[in-house]
Amino acid sequence: MPRDPLIGLVGKPSSGKSTTLNSLTDANAKIGAFPFTTIDPNRATGYVEIECACSRFQKEDLCKPNYGWCDHGKRHVPIELLDVAGLIPGASQGLGLGNKFLDDLRQADALIHVVDVSGTTNAEGKATRGYDPLQDIEWLQDEIRLWIEGNLRKRWGSIVRRHVATKSSVAETLRAQFGGYGASKEMVARAINSIPNLPPMEDWDNVWISKVVLGFMAVKFPTVLALNKIDHPDADKNVSKIMLKYPETSAVLTSALTEVFLRKLVKQKFIKYEEGTEFVDIYEDLDPDCGLKPMDPVLKDRIDNIRDLVLYRFGSTGVVQVLQEATKKLKLIPVFTVRNILTFTGNSGKHVFRDCTLFKQGSKVASVARAIMGEVTIASVEGVGGKRVSMDDVIEPGKNDILSFKVVPGKSEDK
Numbered sequence: 001m002p003r004d005p006l007i008g009l010v011g012k013p014s015s016g017k018s019t020t021l022n023s024l025t026d027a028n029a030k031i032g033a034f035p036f037t038t039i040d041p042n043r044a045t046g047y048v049e050i051e052c053a054c055s056r057f058q059k060e061d062l063c064k065p066n067y068g069w070c071d072h073g074k075r076h077v078p079i080e081l082l083d084v085a086g087l088i089p090g091a092s093q094g095l096g097l098g099n100k101f102l103d104d105l106r107q108a109d110a111l112i113h114v115v116d117v118s119g120t121t122n123a124e125g126k127a128t129r130g131y132d133p134l135q136d137i138e139w140l141q142d143e144i145r146l147w148i149e150g151n152l153r154k155r156w157g158s159i160v161r162r163h164v165a166t167k168s169s170v171a172e173t174l175r176a177q178f179g180g181y182g183a184s185k186e187m188v189a190r191a192i193n194s195i196p197n198l199p200p201m202e203d204w205d206n207v208w209i210s211k212v213v214l215g216f217m218a219v220k221f222p223t224v225l226a227l228n229k230i231d232h233p234d235a236d237k238n239v240s241k242i243m244l245k246y247p248e249t250s251a252v253l254t255s256a257l258t259e260v261f262l263r264k265l266v267k268q269k270f271i272k273y274e275e276g277t278e279f280v281d282i283y284e285d286l287d288p289d290c291g292l293k294p295m296d297p298v299l300k301d302r303i304d305n306i307r308d309l310v311l312y313r314f315g316s317t318g319v320v321q322v323l324q325e326a327t328k329k330l331k332l333i334p335v336f337t338v339r340n341i342l343t344f345t346g347n348s349g350k351h352v353f354r355d356c357t358l359f360k361q362g363s364k365v366a367s368v369a370r371a372i373m374g375e376v377t378i379a380s381v382e383g384v385g386g387k388r389v390s391m392d393d394v395i396e397p398g399k400n401d402i403l404s405f406k407v408v409p410g411k412s413e414d415k
């Protein structure tokens with residue numbers, strides 16, 4: 001059965017991973033200004049915004065997801081997040097929580113690397129001033145590479161002997177080695193194909209091994225940088241440096257602390273705030289019967305600062321966007337499963353498109369069936385208009401992403 005996609009938050013201690021996770025979820029990950037607040041991997045549910053199928057059929061008013069929510073066709077679908085305990089230089093040699101961190105990482109399908117661009121924490125996450133966060137991007141990649149390389153080199157002699165003796169292909173041999181990281185055959189093939197002029201495996205030296213590991217990392221751990229703490233005055237120059245050095249890397253500017261603060265004020269009914277945007281309304285901006293409470297001047301000043309320093313300058317706090325970017329890297333397709341393909345309703349009631357699940361690009365209807373229905377015998381699959389859909393079809397947005405499975409009668413309920 002395919003596993004649900006998982007996005008890992010990585011970064012040095014105190015870079016703001018827990019705050020970012022909190023800002024994306026309702027989880028209460030511990031937040032602290034000292035290293036290793038997060039000792040156990042912390043799983044939580046984030047919500048990624050997609051275009052809901054309800055708007056294709058002008059049924060926005062009837063859309064009521066079983067999980068997440070839908071706001072005028074903008075649907076927020078759950079996705080699992082993993083806050084990985086702080087990593088420091090030397091982790092691949094076991095420093096800090098190194099090996100534990102790296103082992104937790106195996107399960108992730110994409111990474112959000114939270115970088116503290118304020119320069120106020122050093123590589124170990126201790127308070128400092130003027131630290132250059134460029135270093136963090138480099139050493140974190142290095143530690144992951146060294147960890148994977150270390151695991152490979154430990155057994156290199158026997159790996160190559162077996163490879164030659166069994167006349168295996170490079171893909172087969174590497175698939176066996178990288179299986180522990182959850183690598184599929186297709187992933188290993190993509191990694192190998194990304195390296196030009198790769199010699200036979202028995203001729204690889206350390207340089208070739210590093211190249212292969214880097215190729216594998218790019219496929220297995222596509223990464224988005226969350227350049228966090230942009231509310232800090234020193235952030236600008238550090239962001240420019242990073243963008244200049246890594247023009248090809250996906251990066252989103254974030255202020256996780258601001259997002260957490262805004263969400264708190266929403267709960268306390270001081271503001272109306274559209275997540276992922278720059279729009280914050282306070283009592284004075286709206287009608288007296290808007291349901292908001294008036295603020296004292298100190299709080300009002302803070303909101304003005306947040307508008308000037310974060311929202312109007314950057315367009316948002318960035319946290320919603322960082323999750324969008326990470327999900328984009330995974331190339332996920334939302335699939336809507338309904339019981340009634342004509343009305344798009346579920347088991348009962350008038351509400352439409354109750355279920356939506358994210359699947360990897362390239363998934364077939366058969367794997368959607370297995371993931372959603374379990375091990376039952378499917379009699380037929382229908383798409384929009386009641387058209388028959390083949391189990392072998394590859395799912396595509398707008399084409400066959402709305403499905404109804406009919407189960408062989410007597411075996412199980414259909415959906």
Ligand SMILES: Nc1nc2c(ncn2[C@@H]2O[C@H](COP(=O)(O)OP(=O)(O)OP(=O)(O)O)[C@@H](O)[C@H]2O)c(=O)[nH]1
Pocket residue numbers: 011012013014015016017018019020030031032033034035036037038039085086087125228229230231232254255256257258
């Ligand atoms: N100014 C500012 N501070 C932030 C931001 N995000 C997090 N912080 C602060 O940075 C400190 C560390 O944040 P955490 O979220 O605990 O960091 P962490 O990376 O999870 O740390 P570990 O659990 O030690 O790995 C806290 O004092 C946060 O309030 C931000 O966007 N701006």
